[in-house]
Amino acid sequence: MPLAPALRPLPRCCVSRRPYEDYDEVIITHTCRTAGELTYGAELIEGLKTDELLNEVIGEGFWKKIKYYPTTTREESPKMGRITDLIRSGEAYKDLDVAPLCPDNDRAMICGNMAFNLELKEMLEEAGLEEGANSKPAQYVVEKAFLD
Secondary structure, eight states: OEEEETTOOOTHHHHOHHHHHHOSOEEEEEEESSGGGGHHHHHHHHHHTTOHHHHHHHOTTGGGGEEEEEEESSSOOSSBSOHHHHHHHSHHHHHHTOOOOOTTTOOEEEOSOHHHHHHHHHHHHHTTOOBOBTTBOOSEEEOOTTOO
16 A cells, blocks of 8 residues: 655556555555645556556556545545544545555555654554565565655
């Protein structure tokens, strides 16, 4: 489940090839202040359907595994709230029709500002997930290239 706030929703779409191959479902969350800021992420997700390179590398129809979960924090939209709050309350699990995070079944990728990353790291570790790296794979990773 790639978790991304605001401006950098999905460098993951291009980088995360392994999850598409290895998992039955990939949930991409994207939280912004306004609905207009979600447009970029929605366009990226829609563009996956016709991306010839990704369809060739990952496999035709890989995009069908993706559930996109956009939310806003300030402007009215179909789903409002910070992703961390929606996960804590259980609302995100209910909306997505998935079980709560579990280290046996779930993997996560975090991309955001430092405060967001730290909050999500704490939540993932409370759920039993362990941070990993290329040298030591585990249940979640933090994208550090985009830290403010």
